[in-house]
Amino acid sequence: MPFAYNWLSKQQKANIEEIVLETYDGKVVFQLQCKNRSILPEICYERNGPSTLITFEQYELLVPLHFLDIFLEDLKMVLMNQETFLEYFRISSKESGISDAKCFSGIDAILKIRISALAVKEVHFTKITVSQGISMIRYLNSVALSSLIISEVESVNFKDLSNGLRNLEEDYLFNLRIGVKIIDEEDVIGINENRTNVPLVKKPVKQKTPIFTNVCEKTARDVLENPLLMEIILKHLECFDIQKLRKVNRGIRECIDTVKPDARIEKYFVYFDCVNDWSQMNTDFSFESGTFIRYTKWADDNESHSNIRKNKKDWTEVCLNDFETNLRHQKSCIDELSIVYISRVWSVSYEDLSKKIGKILKRRRHPLKTRKFSIGSGSQMEIMEILPAIDKSSLKIIELLHPVVKYFCAKNEEMPLEVDRISRTDQWKNSEQLISKFMTITTPIQDMNILHFAELDILVLTLSSRDVNYLRTMPFAYEWLTKQQKTNIAAILVDIYDDKIIFKIDWKHGRSFLEISYERTGRFTFVTFEQKELMVSQHFLDVFLEDLKMVLMNQKIVLNCFKVYSKGNGISAANCFSGLEKILKARTSALAVKMVDFFQITVSQGMSMIRYLNPDVLSRLLFVPDEPVSFEKFLNGLRNLGKGYRFDLKITVKTIGKDDLMSVNEFSSFSEVIHYLRISSEFLRHEDECRAILSDKFDLQKGSDWFITFKNPILMKTRCREKARIIPNLCEKTVRSVFENHIPMELILKQLECFDIQRLRKVNRDIRECIDTLKPNPLIFTINNHQILCVCPVFPYHPP
Known part of the structure; x- marks a missing residue:
């Protein structure tokens, strides 16, 4: 069973990139490195009498087993669950080496039972015998392995090395480096034998791509230079594949530029590394798939790398041009954009580079969407050049990273950073999480605008008692809600009394409201929720509004209803609506609510709130106002609404x-806003005069109450659908060449279901024969009582 492996998070387990092992006579040190250069603390397995002490971060565990057996159990879990490429695997022997034999025997046993060979790019053995190292190599992926290093060994038996290399499969091809203290005459003979007899130069045979010999160039050009077909093809390609396709010819390049395909980049990491001076710099562009490009200006032209682009002129222009090309048509939201400025000296400025990156992002037609933005910079001005160019509605996490690589800093000192200007941006105000673990923020707490953040993990220079009091205005009962509850709020009900507020929340598929009570107790507020209680030295309205602010500012899904009841003298309701209006005004997007109900609320208070709600979602507004009622205030509120409102x-x-009916007649002029009108009244004064005054556009009827409605219900106006794009330059011959070609037709049929395929077969004989040849999957998953249920390609069906 695993031990320390269970202490790793799910994300850490899935993103292991490097493994380093150090074996001692009485312990093993195990270190992992994840993607994005995140090095995890060491896991130590140390002999402690007959038992083993395991340590990792704050965790400790004493196990009554041999330390090598425990270590191999954890290593087994790491290697058996490793699915991605390992960049680096190092094993070092630090003492007499008595543990090495058992350690390698265990590693060989683990690698042997893997379903697929472990993929490692570089393997490094330090003070390890050749036979032990070569025995492990045969279980590694032959295509992935590119480098084998054996260093700090006393002597090497090159005959054993030759035998080990002969036992490898023929498709291994890697660089071999050996560091040995002494080489004698026999060793030279063994080296010559390696050079002449070992078949290391055979390249792995790649599987040949099938070639369709019956497709002429003209047909291929008709297919690939057609925007409709190219749009389907580009949906299956990522950034670099699209760039390669653009280089085929001018027609394809113009077709791709017309379609403007989404690059579908998931994560984008940019590292600007200053090495000694500005003449040697590296920039790594890393993607979720692991692809990267390195731009460098080297003095030595003999050094090369398969993913390195050399440029002796101006490396910045080359990499920035590629940066713009890759992100120019990015439409989907990137999971993370990370820009890190790395420097070995403190005096390097990247402000000019930041300006260029900011201009590239601002030249986009729409702001770049990213969920997380990480930047390693020591200057607020450098950050301000880039941050405003990011889409404010999609940005949720801002992380301020250390601009200097840690292993180049002797003391790893913290760097100061001001955020007074950054904190005033819309991107900052809309974010939900702020992280600054290595940068010390020097801006005063009260000037940082951080009360809206749901999560904070920052370093500050000082924290005074005033700052503590200021931070106490952060949400109270809101923190008691679980993350699932916070993200699934579907209904809100507020009861306002003179000395307390009852805040009720319902969830998706919920059966009952959960109540939070804010009650005045002298100069304090007593907050209760289920079994939790809290006493706060603030006014009960201020405490409630802080929690309401967090609920509404983080509300993403549509609210089914929002109800407000005033059950006091109205003073608390006035202050409550004043705060509610400020909260709705501060949101970056209008709050989406289907139904709004006001009870004993003044007309002006209710109508002032409606203008901040999403007009496309609001469908019903119910008013049971406080008496007396002024219908003129209703009309003024309707006049102040923006465009697009349509509700009952x-x-x-x-x-x-x-007198009221004179104003009611004017409701007919708001037929574009009011879909259905119903005014109910318990009493009607002067019935005959009222009927004479009321316009013929209304009905006045008597049931249990009197009620007024529109005589002819006004039908809901339907929105016009967006017209399909028509390309007028396509002739019938070109269209036939697309739909009668097996390759494009196969791509098209993947997007269609059963009945759509049947309709397409009826167009003509050639299309019908093409479809019958391909035999497409109709995507049917249920046939029951003569009913056929098909799968929509956008939402694939996964059977239980």
Whole structure:
């Protein structure tokens, strides 16, 4: 069973990139490095009498087993679950080496039972015998292995090395480096034997791509230079594949530029590394798939790398041009954009480079969407050049990284950073999480605008008692909600009393409301939620509004209803609506609510809130206002609404008279806003005069109450659908060459289901024969009682 392996997070287990092992006579030190250069703390397995002490970060465990057996159990879990390429695997022997034999025997046994060979790019053995190292190599992926290093050995038996290399499969091809203290005459003979007899130069045979010999160039050009077909093909390609396809010819390049395909980049990491001076610099562009490009200006032209682009002129222009090309048409939201400025000296400035990156992002038609933005810079001005160019609605996490590589800093000192200007940007205000573990923020707490963040992990220079009081205005009962509850709020109900507020929240598929109570107790507020209690030295309205702010600012899904009841003298309701209006105004997007109900709320208070709601979602507004009612205020509120509102309006009052009906007649002029109108009243004064005053556009009826409605219900206006794009330059011959060609037709049929395929077969004989040849999957998953249920390609069906 695994031990320390269980202490790793799921993300750490899935992103292991490097493994380093150090074996001692009485312990093993095990270190892992994850993607994005994140080095995990060492895991130590040390003999402690008859037992083993395991340490990792704050964890400790004493196990009554041999330290090598425990280590091999954890290593087995790491290697058996390793699915991605390992960049580096190093094993070092630090003492007499008595543990090495058992360690390698265990590693060989683990690698042997893997379903597929472990993929490692570089393997490094330090003070390890050749026979032990070569025995492990045969279980590694032959295509992935590119470098084998054996260093710090006393002597090497090159005959054993030759035998080990002969036992390898023929498709191994790697660089071999050996560091040995002494070489004698026999060793030279063995080296010559390696050079002449070992078949190391045979390249692995790649599987040949099938070639369709019956497709002429003209047909291929008709297919690949057609924007409709190219749009389907490009959906299956990523950034670099699209760039390669653009280089085929001018027609394809112009076709791709017309379509403007999404590069579908998931993660983008940019490292600008200053090595000694500006003449030697590296930039790594890393993607989720592991692809990277390195731009460098080397003095030595003999050094080469398969993924390195050399440029003796201006490396910045080359890499920035590629940066713009890769992100120019990125439409989907990137999971993370990380820009890190690395320097071995403190005096290097990247402000000019930041300006160029900012201009590239601002030249995009739409702001770049990214969920997380990480930047390693020591200057606020450098960050300000880039941050405003990012889409404010998609950005959720901002991380301020250390601009200097740690192993180049003797003391790893913290760097100061001001954020007074950054904190005023919309991107900062809309983010939910702020991380600054290595940069010390010197801006005062109260000037940082951090109260809206749901999560904070930052270093600050000082923290005063005033700052503590300021931070206490952070949410109270909101923190008691689980993450799942926070993200699934579907209904809100607020009961306002003179000395307390009852805040009720319902979730998706919930059966009952959960209540949070804010009650005045002298100069304090007593907050209760389920079994939790809290006493706060603030006014109960201020405490409630802080929690309401966190709920509404983080509300992403549509609210089914929002109800407000005033059950006091109205003073608390006025202050509550004033705060509510400020919260809705501060949101970056209008709050989406289907139904809004106001009870004993003034008309002006309710209508002032409606203008901050999403007009496309609001479908019903119910008013049971505080008496007396002014219908003129309803009309003024409707006049102040923006465009796009369309909802049912229901108003319930106690008494209505002939003076009120003069204003009611004007509701007919808001037929574009009011889909259905119903005004209910318990009493009607001067019935005959009221009927004479009321316009013929309304009906006045008597049931249990009097009610007024539109005589002819106004139908809901349907929105016009976006017209399909028509390309007028396509002749029938070109269209036939696309739909009667097996290659493009196969791509098209993957997007269609059963009945769509049947309709397409009826177009003509050649298309029908083409479809019958391909035999496409109709995507049917249920046939029951003569009912056929098909799978929509956008939402694939996964059977239980």
